[in-house]
Amino acid sequence: MCRSCGSIIGAGQNTCAVCGASIAAPNTRQQNRQVPDRETLRFARAIMDRPYKFTIVLLVTNLFVFLLMWQSSGMSFSVLSVFPNAVLIAYGAKLNFLIKANHEWWRFVAPMFVHVNLLHLLVNMYSLWIIGPYVEKLYGSAKFVVIWVLTGIAGVVASYLTVVSPDAPIGAIGRFLFKVHDDPSAGASGALFGLVGVLFVFGIKFRHELPEGFKRAFGTGLLPMIVLNLFIGYVGRGVIDNAAHLGGLAAGAGLALVVDYRRPGERPGVAIIWQVLRVLALAIVAVSFVQVARHFPSSSLLPQTVQAPPPQADSFVVYAKAMNRGQDALYAAVQDGDSKDLAGAIKDLNEAPYLDQRGDELREVLRNLLMQAEGLNVPASPPNNGEKSLAQKKTEIVEGFIRWSKDYNEWLKTAGKAHGGLVDGQQ
DSSP: OOTTTOOOOOTTOSBOTTTOOBOOOTTSOGGGSOOOOHHHHHHHHHHHTSOOHHHHHHHHHHHHHHHHHHHHTTTOGGGGGOOOHHHHHHTTOBOHHHHHHHOOGGGGTGGGGOOSSHHHHHHHHHHHHHHHHHHHHHHOHHHHHHHHHHHHHHHHHHHHHTBOOTTOOOHHHHTTTOBSSOOOBOOSHHHHHHHHHHHHHHHHHTTTTSOHHHHHHSGGGGHHHHHHHHHHHHHTBTTBOHHHHHHHHHHHHHHHHHOOOOOTTOOOOOOHHHHHHHHHHHHHHHHHHHHHHHTOOOTTTHHHHHHOOOOOHHHHHHHHHHHHHHHHHHHHHHHSOOOTTHHHHHHHHHHSOOOOHHHHHHHHHHHHHHHHHHTTTSOOOOOOTTOOOHHHHHHHHHHHHHHHHHHHHHHIIIIIHHTTOOOSSOO
16 A cells, blocks of 8 residues: 555555555655645545445455355365366356246346456456556446446447357457357456556546546556556457457446546545446346356256366266267257157266366257257247247257257267267267
């Protein structure tokens, strides 16, 4: 913390980015210390004395969810390098297939509290600790909460919209934004980029009334950091979800264009509309958590998918038989209207051994297709406006199965062989 204005100081900094004061040890000679600008110091003290309780709440919430995910993974230190897909999906990570097929809308909200590994959590929470207090102190807690939730959702929506077909001609540049695999996506990065977008526009929008120190810290002063992060995203494309980052950044910048900040000396009262919006934002988060809990896999399913014993040839045979039975049951249900084997096929898929993350994801997709097919033969009243007909539901299942079959065959030709499946195509 800066001793002059109370701002949070990043690791390795020698001076405060806001007021310019030196953060050298107290015994440093006075003549070697930089004297901060008085107007900047007055402005900074008026702003930085404000609380930032919701930043702390978000930090604690993210850490709590991470500990729950670790517990679900058997408290193994090996999974801290990366959680299995089954755990990420169970805790609400974004997966386009589940959003489209099962209408799991809460996967637009929950991912901002889910992280793929320990390093991911530490980097994002450190960034929140550095950036969050500035936004919360400048705009107030109510606006901060609304900004965090909206920019986080915007990042997930951008990620959702940029998953394309593997045959799409996106090129090397397009891979910066677009993804050809529907892999689980999670993290608070979209909301964090949203906070950066807010501070960027704040520094430009109010540049005529800000003291020099704040002009240096925000606005165009953030450009090097933004460019550096985009460069890192370009280098790590395919692993880093750049669409989520840019979606959050754009949403934060857009909100900052229309939202005013709380000036020094301004009364702490908040307009009723922002109080209502904060309650709604928190309600959306709470309901999404409830939905994650309601759809959480049974205790007999999740441990089987995350324990991951070393696969053997016999394990592959059991896995392949379960996948074959699932395909046969799906075909019979959709084409012949015979759903008697669906429950048994789903049971076999649940009990099939874990081979690798991609194989487990393919099993999960097939299981969801079978669960959709279970509802085809349930007597229902004529569809209302906007409700899908039986033919439309069958078409969606068939289209999903075609995409799944292509992915499954590709997996069999590569990773499947490594697990003992000496096959060429579908088994």
